Amino acid sequence: MAKRLGCWLNGEPCQYIAVGDRGLSYGDGLFETIKVVNQQPSLWHLHKARLANGIARLKIPCDLTDIERWVFEVCQQHPSAKGVAKLIITRGGGGRGYNPLGSGPVTVLVELYPYPDYPxxxxxxxxxxxxxxxxxxxxxxxxxxxxxxxxxxxxxxxxxxxxxxxxxxxxxxxxxxxxxxxxxxxxxxxxxxxxxxxxxxxxxxxxxxxxxxxxxxxxxxxxxxxxxxxxxxxxxxxxxxxxxxxxxxxxxxxxxxxxxxxxxxxxxxxxxxxxxxxxxxx
CATH class of the missing domain: 3.20.10.10 (D-amino Acid Aminotransferase, subunit A, domain 2)
Known part of the structure; x- marks a missing residue:
């Protein structure tokens, strides 16, 4: 079973995500599963391009500048030559109801995992x-x-x-x-x-x-x-x-x-x- 090595929320260590977050309530968000090689996010330019497309499609008010910095900083903390980083972006808190008006701020989670033991x-x-x-x-x-x-x-x-x-x-x-x-x-x-x-x-x-x-x-x-x-x-x-x-x-x-x-x-x-x-x- 994969072991989570650490979790960072908006650049800071954390243990959990708020219950009222729209990502948890409605799946209102995006994620990327990124191979980490020598503490660097592999194929980052392609992950970033897909994120930008997803953010535009879902109309999540989000600037990738800070997110990119957090991803690179967190990957620097991976203890092995190869591993996995999971980046999750949600619209943030918004109370009940599907209407996203007034929700936010955006939630950004980055989790580290060991590299999978594939046969x-x-x-x-x-x-x-x-x-x-x-x-x-x-x-x-x-x-x-x-x-x-x-x-x-x-x-x-x-x-x-x-x-x-x-x-x-x-x-x-x-x-x-x-x-x-x-x-x-x-x-x-x-x-x-x-x-x-x-x-x-x-x-x-x-x-x-x-x-x-x-x-x-x-x-x-x-x-x-x-x-x-x-x-x-x-x-x-x-x-x-x-x-x-x-x-x-x-x-x-x-x-x-x-x-x-x-x-x-x-x-x-x-x-x-x-x-x-x-x-x-x-």
């Missing part, structure tokens, strides 16, 4: 995906951002407890592949890298953004489109990624509606992005 074989030999029955609802106003309401992901993750599955694949209500419960999905078709469109639901992960950003710099084309299960099953490689776990190749998957289990090798494209992520992020 090494998840990275080296790949994982088996669980076929989640929980589907994601369409809500373009919230799509992409990492808001505090993760109940769909909680329901999906409750569907399996067996250690044979490293992640669970989640579809939307139209039957398109969206993401895994805690990571984004990439597939390779005809040497073309493809990732699902997230304009209606799902989280635009920072590792996903890193791959899109670096592919563009290298002149490599990445298609962002609606991904069907048929496309997934005809892919030559599949992998999942997030900013903490990195990239895990997907070895096997069987959909509820598919008669046979599909298997994929760990291909050159997957290996390339695994190595690129290590070289850049450590």
């Amino acid at each position: 090494a074989e998840n990275w080296s030999t790949g994982i088996q995906l669980f076929p989640c029955a929980t589907q994601l609802a369409h809500q373009p106003l919230l799509a992409g951002i990492k808001h505090l309401n993760r109940l769909e992901q909680v329901l999906a993750r409750q569907e399996w407890q067996s250690a044979e599955y490293g992640e669970g694949l989640v579809l939307d209500q139209s039957g398109y592949v969206v993401e895994a419960t805690m990571s984004n999905v990439f597939l390779v078709c005809d040497n073309q890298l493809i990732t699902p469109d997230l304009s209606l639901c799902g989280v635009e992960g920072t590792c996903r953004a890193f791959i899109l950003e670096h592919a563009e710099k290298q002149g490599t084309s990445v298609e962002v489109l609606n991904v069907t299960l048929a496309m997934l099953f005809t892919a030559t490689e599949v992998f999942v990624c997030n900013s903490v776990l990195g990239i895990w190749p997907v070895r096997t998957y069987q959909a509820h509606c598919w008669p046979e289990q599909k298997c994929w090798p760990i291909g050159h494209m997957t290996q390339y992005w695994q190595q690129t992520l290590i070289e850049v992020l450590g």
